[in-house]
Amino acid sequence: MKQGTKGSAATGIPDPSAAVRVPSQPRAGDVERERLAAPGAARGEHTHSEQPLHRPRAVVQRSSVRGQVLDALRTALVTGDLRPGEVYSAPALGDRFGVSATPVREAMQQLALEGAVEVVPNRGFRVVERGARELAELAEVRALIEVPVMLRLARTVSADRWSALRPAAEATVRAASSGCRATYAESDRAFHRAMLSLSGNEQLVQVADDLHRRAQWPLVGAPASRGRGDLVADAAEHVTLLDALVVGDPEAVGNLIAAHFTTTL
Structure with a gap:
């Protein structure tokens, strides 16, 4: 143990008073000699004077659970299992998913940042109620961003x-x-991400994907899901759009992508 560091040799626990004591300032030459003499210093390794870094095993595990809960909540939003206007508490949702309230609360806070829910103090989280106007606004913004990019591509x-x-x-x-x-919503976004990724602009891809996700949340008062026929028709537009891109028909591409935004779930 180096001089000036208090602690128990048996336990290795430092004396808390040492943390607030200001040591005498050594000369620059002494500091350099001590640094070079420390084992592993030249290789950037930890020396005996440093506190060891602990493995963030618990943090990684909690993050994994939070990610799974977030995916489950996003699916519930798309399917309408989480109904617009309803308030849901983290403990109740935790019981539903078989986890503690903590990862649910963290996932809900992420959804709040995305605009899917809003915090209700002392109660939980309310699913945001969206109307046709908001959906039309999202379609307009998506068109302003994606149509010029797709025409260039x-x-x-x-x-x-x-x-x-x-x-x-x-x-x-x-x-x-x-x-x-929910299955279609994920594959739909994956296809659009794949197209926009050809631009090489990752920021654009992320912004467009966020807008697309918002457009997939159900409207208040609307049926929880569209029929299978609607989904099939929507997917068929992807194939038609890709055909136009393969043959190099920019005019058809512009018309198809703009019309597609108005029918996206």
């Missing part, structure tokens, strides 16, 4: 690269055929 991206997205488009068709709104 239609002129600059090769047919081979567009053809490589065929599996993603076909995946939306299979998801729509299942009739599961």
Whole structure:
């Protein structure tokens, strides 16, 4: 143990009073010699004077649980299991998912940042009520962002690269055929992300994906989900759009992508 550091040699627990004691200032030469003499200093390793870093095992595990709860809550929003206008408490949702209230509360706070829910003090979280006007506004913003990008990509991206997205488009068709709104919502966003990723602008992809997710939340007073036929028709538009991109028809691309925003779930 170095001089000036108090503690029990048996337990290795430092004396708390040492944390507030200001040591005498050593000369610069002494500091440099001590640094070079410390084992592993030249390699950037921990020396015996440093506190060891603990593995963040519990933090990683909690983060994993929170992520799973967040995914489950997002699915419940899309399917309408979490109803607009209703208030849900973290403990009650924790019981539903078989977890403690803490990861539920953290996941709900993330949804609050995204605008899906709002905090109700001493009660929980209320699912935001959205109307047709908000959905139309989201469609307008998405069009302002994505249509110019897609038109540019239609002129600059090769047919081979567009053809490589065929599996993603076909995946939306299979998801729509299942009739599961949540499954289709995820595949729908994945296809749009794949197209926009060809721009090389990750910030644009993230903003567009957030807007797309918001557009998938159900409207207040509307049916919890669209019918299977609606989903299949929506997915068919993906295939038609991809066909136009492969043949290099920017005019058709512009018309198709703009119309698609107004029918997205």
